[in-house]
Amino acid sequence: MRGNREKGKPSAVAATRQAFRYRQLAGEIEKKILEGTYQAGEKLPSIRRLHQQTNLSISTVYRAYVELENTGFVEARPKSGYYVRPVSFKKLEVPALRKNTSAPQRVNLAPVINSVIAAISNPRFVPFGNTAMDPALLPVKAFTRILKSLSRNEMRTLLSYSPSEGFPELRRQLALRTLGVLEGIEPEDIIITNGCMEAIALSLLAVTRPGDTVAIEAPTNFSFLQLLKELGLLVLEIATDPQEGVDLKELEKSLRTNTIRACLFMPNFQNPLGALMPEDKKRALVKLVTSHGVPIIEDDISSQLYFGEQHPAPLKAYDREDLILTCSSFSKTLAPGLRLGWVIPGRRLSSRIQRLKAGITISTSTLAQYVASRFLASGAYERHLRALRSALKKQLFRIAIEIQNHFPAKTRLAVPRGGSLLWVELPPGIDGLAVYQAAFERNIAIIPGAVCSNSNQFDNFIQIGCSAPFSRRIKESIGILGSITAGFLTPDPLKNRPHS
Ligand SMILES: Cc1ncc(COP(=O)(O)O)c(C=O)c1O
Numbered sequence: 001m002r003g004n005r006e007k008g009k010p011s012a013v014a015a016t017r018q019a020f021r022y023r024q025l026a027g028e029i030e031k032k033i034l035e036g037t038y039q040a041g042e043k044l045p046s047i048r049r050l051h052q053q054t055n056l057s058i059s060t061v062y063r064a065y066v067e068l069e070n071t072g073f074v075e076a077r078p079k080s081g082y083y084v085r086p087v088s089f090k091k092l093e094v095p096a097l098r099k100n101t102s103a104p105q106r107v108n109l110a111p112v113i114n115s116v117i118a119a120i121s122n123p124r125f126v127p128f129g130n131t132a133m134d135p136a137l138l139p140v141k142a143f144t145r146i147l148k149s150l151s152r153n154e155m156r157t158l159l160s161y162s163p164s165e166g167f168p169e170l171r172r173q174l175a176l177r178t179l180g181v182l183e184g185i186e187p188e189d190i191i192i193t194n195g196c197m198e199a200i201a202l203s204l205l206a207v208t209r210p211g212d213t214v215a216i217e218a219p220t221n222f223s224f225l226q227l228l229k230e231l232g233l234l235v236l237e238i239a240t241d242p243q244e245g246v247d248l249k250e251l252e253k254s255l256r257t258n259t260i261r262a263c264l265f266m267p268n269f270q271n272p273l274g275a276l277m278p279e280d281k282k283r284a285l286v287k288l289v290t291s292h293g294v295p296i297i298e299d300d301i302s303s304q305l306y307f308g309e310q311h312p313a314p315l316k317a318y319d320r321e322d323l324i325l326t327c328s329s330f331s332k333t334l335a336p337g338l339r340l341g342w343v344i345p346g347r348r349l350s351s352r353i354q355r356l357k358a359g360i361t362i363s364t365s366t367l368a369q370y371v372a373s374r375f376l377a378s379g380a381y382e383r384h385l386r387a388l389r390s391a392l393k394k395q396l397f398r399i400a401i402e403i404q405n406h407f408p409a410k411t412r413l414a415v416p417r418g419g420s421l422l423w424v425e426l427p428p429g430i431d432g433l434a435v436y437q438a439a440f441e442r443n444i445a446i447i448p449g450a451v452c453s454n455s456n457q458f459d460n461f462i463q464i465g466c467s468a469p470f471s472r473r474i475k476e477s478i479g480i481l482g483s484i485t486a487g488f489l490t491p492d493p494l495k496n497r498p499h500s
Helices: 012-034 047-054 058-070 113-120 140-148 152-158 168-177 195-207 222-230 248-257 279-291 347-361 366-377 380-406 432-441 472-487
Strands: 074-077 081-084 191-193 213-218 234-241 260-265 296-299 324-329 341-344 421-425 461-465
Touching: 012 058, 047 058, 058 074, 058 081, 113 222, 113 432, 140 366, 152 366, 168 366, 191 195, 191 347, 195 222, 195 260, 195 296, 195 324, 195 341, 195 347, 213 222, 213 248, 234 248, 248 260, 248 279, 279 296, 366 380, 380 421, 380 472, 432 461, 432 472, 461 472
Parallel strands: 213 234, 213 260, 260 296, 296 324
Antiparallel strands: 074 081, 191 341, 324 341, 421 461
8 A cells, every 4th residue: 555654733634635635544554454365463563664654644554453452353462562352252152043943833923023123114213223234335336327318219119018037137147147056047947036035035926825834944045034924834943053954853843743834944144043054964965855855945045245255055956856947136136126026936837837937926126126136247346346346344343342232141042154143152050132122222223133034933032133334333332232131130120021
């Protein structure tokens, strides 16, 4: 990095430039820490050395280090210098697998669900309840440019219906994106939907009838519970490991002893756990379930948000029986408001899904599909994804560091390797709903674990979404959540009661 030396008292412009430079330098060092180039415990270059190396002023380099200290990536040791702090989260233990696989049950939504949804969508609240992208991360400029470039003639076409299975160019672009991930996917294999939730709803409608049992992960995304309830389906919760996903032994037992019509799983960066199923486990899972002739509906919405080098494979990559329905969308990667998703249902179920799509919503917004396909065709999506992954990784790591620093002992957390969610186990005896309600009163939205299961197994968990850029407000809010949690540790039994 090159920069001019700042001399004397800085003007307003120079001050802005300096602020930009110290943040840029802090960002570069932070990236090297997160990528493991600088390792935990390693001494960082002295201020003087960095000043000479970068040509930045002493005060700019100093401010960069202070910034890194504030965000928890480095620590200053008296008379010694700056050192990389461990970002291995050693103080945090991983939540244990809960072996509470259930029998089939009707869905009972936790009564607090409406309040949770209201808090998530309240713009005044600190957005830890959000699982979708923060508006600051949306590619606003590129989309505005595409919209401005539309002619009246084009607009006329775009304001009409598109084919019910989807706008051809978007299907083509999506088929191109499966290269290296899934074999042999042609545009006709992909059906465009109104978001991932419609893709999942159509898939469930294609393979179940009201009263059937669907195997789900425990915990699961609360939107799945809402949908399964509306479709009159029963749920069988399968114990799910916080790091490696659904427990195969438990699943095998359930498949043997119940009539399961479908599984609804999320193998890549599961919501709410963040779990990433190892590839050989995915292969074994597909073999196990399909050998019973049971279809798996997989939610693959977050697989693009990996922090490592490789896009994790969907279950469909291991499908030999044509029984996997892969559902996804742009809600976590491009813009949730586009309401654009898709399902790759396989040859056997394709026409059934197409009929359901045509019969239920006719088609998906032509304008949204057109804008998205132009964005994909321009090559900008890859660049956008790279920036998004790195932003999410930083945000999530920073928040996890803050949790490590500010939550009481015995808080557990598995830091995921992708996505934007942290699933936090509170110290024993602390009610996640009580923490949710106290946080609500401070205008902080979180998701209580109680809404993520059908059987009260996760009442002492909370989910913290990390989709918003890290800021002082975010940092302070994690501090507040930590104090709220610690407050419930006091021996006064009345304190741990949810407020009404
Ligand atoms: C795991 C998961 N699947 C699906 C959805 C909904 O996706 P869409 O907005 O594309 O319908 C969400 C929402 O954030 C989600 O977290």
